[in-house]
Amino acid sequence: MIRLNSVKIGNSGHEKLPEKEPDRIDVIKRKLSKKASKLLKIGLSDIDNVIIRKHSIDARKKPEIMDVYVIDVSVNIKGLSEEKIIKKSGCKFAAVVSEKIYRFPCNRKEDEALKRETKGASRPIIIGAGPAGLFCAYELAMAGYCPIVLERGYDIDKRHDAVEAFWKGGKLMPEGNVQFGEGGAGTFSDGKLNTMIKDKNGLGLECLKIFHRYGASEDILFESKPHIGTDVLRTVIKNIRNEIISHGGDFYFETRVTELLINNGKIEGVRCMDGKEFKSDVVVLAIGHSARDTFYALKDQGLNMEPKAFAIGLRVEHEQTLINKSQYGIENPTSLPPSPYKVTARSSDERGVYSFCMCPGGYVVNASSEDGRLCVNGMSYSGRDGKNANSAIVVTIEPSDFGGDDVLSGVEFQRNLEEKAYKLADGKVPVEYFDDFKCGVDILTKKEGGADVSEENTALINSINEHGKEERNQPCIKGIWEFAPVHEILPLRINRSIVEGMEHFGRMIEGFDNDEALLSGIESRTSSPVRINRDDNLEAIGIEGLYPSGEGAGYAGGITSAAMDGMKVAERIAMHYRSGKDYYRNIMKKRREELPSDEKEKLDECITDNLLSLEEYKETENILIFNSFGSEASTISIINKALSENKKVFCPKITDTKARKMEFVQISSPDELTEGKYSIPEPVYNSSSVTYKKDMGKAIIVLPGLVFDNFGNRIGYGGGYYDNYMKLFENELHNGNMNSIAIGYDFQHTLDDLSGYMSGDDIKANIVITDKEIYRS
Numbered sequence: 001m002i003r004l005n006s007v008k009i010g011n012s013g014h015e016k017l018p019e020k021e022p023d024r025i026d027v028i029k030r031k032l033s034k035k036a037s038k039l040l041k042i043g044l045s046d047i048d049n050v051i052i053r054k055h056s057i058d059a060r061k062k063p064e065i066m067d068v069y070v071i072d073v074s075v076n077i078k079g080l081s082e083e084k085i086i087k088k089s090g091c092k093f094a095a096v097v098s099e100k101i102y103r104f105p106c107n108r109k110e111d112e113a114l115k116r117e118t119k120g121a122s123r124p125i126i127i128g129a130g131p132a133g134l135f136c137a138y139e140l141a142m143a144g145y146c147p148i149v150l151e152r153g154y155d156i157d158k159r160h161d162a163v164e165a166f167w168k169g170g171k172l173m174p175e176g177n178v179q180f181g182e183g184g185a186g187t188f189s190d191g192k193l194n195t196m197i198k199d200k201n202g203l204g205l206e207c208l209k210i211f212h213r214y215g216a217s218e219d220i221l222f223e224s225k226p227h228i229g230t231d232v233l234r235t236v237i238k239n240i241r242n243e244i245i246s247h248g249g250d251f252y253f254e255t256r257v258t259e260l261l262i263n264n265g266k267i268e269g270v271r272c273m274d275g276k277e278f279k280s281d282v283v284v285l286a287i288g289h290s291a292r293d294t295f296y297a298l299k300d301q302g303l304n305m306e307p308k309a310f311a312i313g314l315r316v317e318h319e320q321t322l323i324n325k326s327q328y329g330i331e332n333p334t335s336l337p338p339s340p341y342k343v344t345a346r347s348s349d350e351r352g353v354y355s356f357c358m359c360p361g362g363y364v365v366n367a368s369s370e371d372g373r374l375c376v377n378g379m380s381y382s383g384r385d386g387k388n389a390n391s392a393i394v395v396t397i398e399p400s401d402f403g404g405d406d407v408l409s410g411v412e413f414q415r416n417l418e419e420k421a422y423k424l425a426d427g428k429v430p431v432e433y434f435d436d437f438k439c440g441v442d443i444l445t446k447k448e449g450g451a452d453v454s455e456e457n458t459a460l461i462n463s464i465n466e467h468g469k470e471e472r473n474q475p476c477i478k479g480i481w482e483f484a485p486v487h488e489i490l491p492l493r494i495n496r497s498i499v500e501g502m503e504h505f506g507r508m509i510e511g512f513d514n515d516e517a518l519l520s521g522i523e524s525r526t527s528s529p530v531r532i533n534r535d536d537n538l539e540a541i542g543i544e545g546l547y548p549s550g551e552g553a554g555y556a557g558g559i560t561s562a563a564m565d566g567m568k569v570a571e572r573i574a575m576h577y578r579s580g581k582d583y584y585r586n587i588m589k590k591r592r593e594e595l596p597s598d599e600k601e602k603l604d605e606c607i608t609d610n611l612l613s614l615e616e617y618k619e620t621e622n623i624l625i626f627n628s629f630g631s632e633a634s635t636i637s638i639i640n641k642a643l644s645e646n647k648k649v650f651c652p653k654i655t656d657t658k659a660r661k662m663e664f665v666q667i668s669s670p671d672e673l674t675e676g677k678y679s680i681p682e683p684v685y686n687s688s689s690v691t692y693k694k695d696m697g698k699a700i701i702v703l704p705g706l707v708f709d710n711f712g713n714r715i716g717y718g719g720g721y722y723d724n725y726m727k728l729f730e731n732e733l734h735n736g737n738m739n740s741i742a743i744g745y746d747f748q749h750t751l752d753d754l755s756g757y758m759s760g761d762d763i764k765a766n767i768v769i770t771d772k773e774i775y776r777s
Contacts, residue, residue: 001072002082003053005093007035008066011057013333021217028052036073041089048074056224057336062329065336069222072097098596102206104143105571105587123148124282124573125270127257130184131559132550133286134237136566136573137244138210143574146248148278150270152256152291153181156234156241163188167479172368175254178377179290179369182253183237184551185525186559188367190359190380191228193220195560203564210563214239217382225340229382257294260301260546267545281545282573286566287552289528290369292411294552304533304541305407308554311356312417313394313498314486314521315364315376316434317475318512320389323360326509338384341391343512345504349493351395353501356526358391360384364520366429366479373418375524376429379478388476392523393505395497410529421489421522430484431475434502435515436464440487441495448492461485473516486519528554536751538572547572575752584707584715588748592631595745604634606771607743611638611702614767614774616739622699624650624664624692627673627681632704633743639670650692652721653685654678660720664701666690694732701726703742703765712764712777713754714742726763739766746770 009031018024029050037044054070075085086094124140126133129151137147152175153159159181162173175181178188193211195204208220211228215236220226228236241251259271260283269279287294299305320338321331327339338360345353357377361384367377378390402409424430432440439460443453467483475481487495506513531554533541540546549555549562549569556562595603611617623642628635642649650664654677665683667673676682683689692699703722707715716722732738742765749770768775 001051001074001097001099002040002086003095003097004036004039004069004071004073004091005095007032007039007069007071008058009035009069011065011067011335013063013065013328013330013336015335017335021219025052025218032069032071036071039089039091040073040075040085040094041091042075042077042085046075046077048076050074052222054224055219055222059328062327065328072099096598098599100202100205101594102202103591103594104139105574122280124284125150125278125280126284126286127270128184128284128286128288128291128550128552129153129182129241129251129253130286130288130550130552131186131562132184132553132556132566132569133284134183134240134244134566135207135210135563136284136286136549136570137249138240139567139570140573141244141247141249143570144248145574145577146250147244148280149244149249149251150255150257150272150278151182151251151253153177153253155251155253156182156187156238158253159183159187160234167366169480172371174369174371175256177369178365178367179288179525182241183233184288184559184562185290185367185377186562187233187237188230188365188377188379189559190357190362190378190384191230191233191382192357192558193226193228193560194224195558195564197561197564199564203567204560207560207563207567210240211236214243227380227382227384229384230379232382258297260298260543262301262543262546265542265544267543282576283546284566284569284573285532285540285546285548285553286550286569288550289552290525291552292370292408292415295408295411295530298532299408303543305530306533307399307402307407307410308527308529308531309396309398310410310529311352311354311394311396311526312414312490312494313356313392313523313526314490314519315378315390315523316393316502317364317388317390317473317518317520318516319473320361320387322511323389323509326511338389341389341509343501343505343508345501347395347497347500349497351497353393353395353497353504355505356392356394356523358389360389361386362388362390362476364390364429364475364477366477367525368418368422370415370418372422373415374422374427374429375414375418375522376520377523377525386476388473388518390476392526393498393501394523394526395494395501407530414524414529417489417522418524424486424489425482425484427480428484429477429479429481429520430486430489431477431481431518431520432464432483432486433467433472433515434513434517434519436460436467436485437487437495437519438499439463440485441492441499444487444492444495473518475518475520477520481520486521489521527557528552530554538569545576575750584750585717588706589631591747592745595631600631600634603745603771604637607633607745607769608637608641610769610771610774611741611743612641614700614741614769616700616741616767620647620698620700620739622648622650622692622696624652624699624701626702626704627651627670628704629680633745635702635743636670638702639667643668648696651681651683652725653682654721655685660724662721662725664692664725666692694729694737698737699732700739700741701729703740705742705744706748707754708742708744708749708765708768708770708775709752709754710749710768710775710777711753711755712740712742712766712768712775713762714765714768715754723763730763733763733766741765741767741769743769746772749773749775 154176162176362380532548673681
């Protein structure tokens with residue numbers, strides 16, 4: 001495919017596009033096809049397909065607004081390669097690319113050797129049905145591992161009803177609220193799907209594809225700031241759950257885990273509140289950031305945890321037309337989405353102040369999960385058609401601010417502030433206009449200095465009490481709310497930072513700091529206050545088989561990052577259940593065979609460059625190297641380079657299939673190689689052939705393989721030829737006269753220790769080279 005970057009289409013803000021998604025996207029693709037044909041100087045009929053990869057809005061020269069696209073174009077012109085089309089067109093922002101496709105590393109259904117019964121293992125248990133737990137369960141279910149999901153909260157329908165009832169003044173349900181239940185805390189949010197995580201393996205795109213597959217709109221695949229909306233997200237979550245069940249998974253709602261069953265540093269299962277036990281040697285701890293009682297239970301069980309920085313603050317609301325006017329120059333555009341914003345600043349005491357979870361056309365919601373404590377969050381429906389825009393304006397909090405040395409001191413810090421917020425308006429969401437908030441902060445500052453502020457304070461309280469009678473902008477809040485002195489909730493130093501931040505943002509977005517801005521609080525659940533430490537294998541420190549994952553464990557900061565972390569954990573669990581070398585051989589063979597030829601060529605060049613850069617290569621005269629065949633990393637460039645440098649090049653010739661023996665025969669050109677055993681090109685071997693001997697001096701031997709680890713362990717094709725050959729040179733390998741170098745693609749490298757799969761006859765490689773790294777054992 002040909003990728004075109006920065007393809008611009010003007011948008012007046014009042015363009016007419018179909019309302020339905022498929023029709024709207026089809027119209028956009030037709031416009032982009034016309035643009036592509038002009039840029040590439042080809043006919044419209046020469047374009048087979050256009051895929052939108054990214055869309056953003058450039059409003060820097062408002063009201064002249066541009067839709068900016070990154071697109072991939074499939075062309076079909078006989079006799080012209082994509083490279084030639086680009087060269088002929090002279091287009092400077094065109095390049096040939098191949099699609100990055102995510103593949104789960106193994107599939108139990110495809111490999112009978114993966115049956116867990118051979119290891120006496122049971123089904124994996126996942127605690128929590130938020131994004132991390134749900135996506136972990138999805139990947140495992142689709143690969144045939146039949147996970148069990150234990151969720152303390154309600155299923156999505158019962159949860160929705162409980163939350164709606166609470167917002168209308170009903171009772172807070174401790175296990176069915178904005179924080180707890182199927183879908184996690186993100187279910188009652190804007191449904192943002194953007195993430196700052198680098199996506200080198202295609203996890204993020206796969207995550208978005210899954211959301212789209214089960215009900216989200218197609219535009220999440222390319223929007224720079226994708227979102228689903230709480231209404232659509234509920235449907236998507238239910239669809240994913242049903243898919244997991246259809247593939248052998250099970251869900252247990254209203255099932256709260258109270259204890260991990262651990263024996264000799266290994267997980268054996270879990271015990272629930274009702275006394276029921278689920279046994280397994282694999283447990284995923286995908287709890288949410290508000291599972292405070294679980295944090296305390298884990299602390300009592302001795303899990304390795306540490307306090308973590310997070311942020312606290314208040315929700316701010318503005319009329320959406322104000323934000324649109326500032327960002328677009330248009331108050332009510334019809335062909336532009338309600339404008340988002342992202343603002344950051346640094347306060348005078350060097351604290352970070354920034355917007356968090358911005359919800360265009362959204363609502364502030366009562367997000368409480370504990371009796372007597374109150375917190376808020378932001379939420380949008382898919383249409384983002386609410387009157388107000390809102391976001392959290394938060395301030396960074398470090399563990400040193402918590403006021404205690406306990407690992408859970410951050411939890412108590414949150415709780416104390418939430419109790420103040422609850423008492424301020426008797427359980428209602430407290431709201432205050434920004435002019436009153438500033439006045440209150442000023443009064444508190446004077447009071448801190450010893451001044452008598454009783455008259456000023458009385459006047460402020462009277463002003464707050466009168467606001468319900470005035471024609472000012474009113475809040476959009478899900479839950480019962482009341483005007484109250486919000487400035488009394490947070491520590492004074494945090495209030496000052498918020499005032500400074502708001503005033504700074506007012507210079508960025510006109511009207512941001514006006515008197516009509518509404519503040520409500522407290523926003524205290526921005527992220528987890530603790531991290532459950534895990535090792536390089538993603539297992540909890542000191543507990544084999546326990547995998548902390550997602551936001552509650554401290555490894556994510558939103559829906560997408562949590563889902564991606566769950567998917568990474570699923571990969572590790574699949575590795576846990578692997579059985580023998582056959583798993584690796586089957587998977588890596590398949591991945592190599594599916595590698596696009598143009599991408600393979602680029603990766604081969606990188607491997608060649610990495611090998612030629614080695615001092616071991618530069619210092620040796622003898623190169624013992626295999627002849628690449630099929631999907632193997634190519635060695636032809638290495639062979640030609642070594643020959644051009646007058647090095648002696650030896651290639652393998654199988655001499656005895658029964659004894660698994662071979663010799664390395666010197667060649668002067670790759671043309672001397674002919675088809676031999678297993679259809680692999682081999683040199684001619686006769687009485688006049690020169691084979692490598694120990695007395696010829698230093699050598700490197702380049703090894704093929706399917707999987708390599710950091711320790712030089714190598715899984716080959718099972719023949720044993722190379723190990724048998726290298727046994728003849730054990731002393732030389734030990735003293736450095738011969739260096740063994742394994743080469744392969746970076747996806748063939750694993751962080752797992754493969755030593756458990758090595759026999760006494762297997763010999764390690766000194767160096768492993770991939771297209772990305774050089775690993776020395």
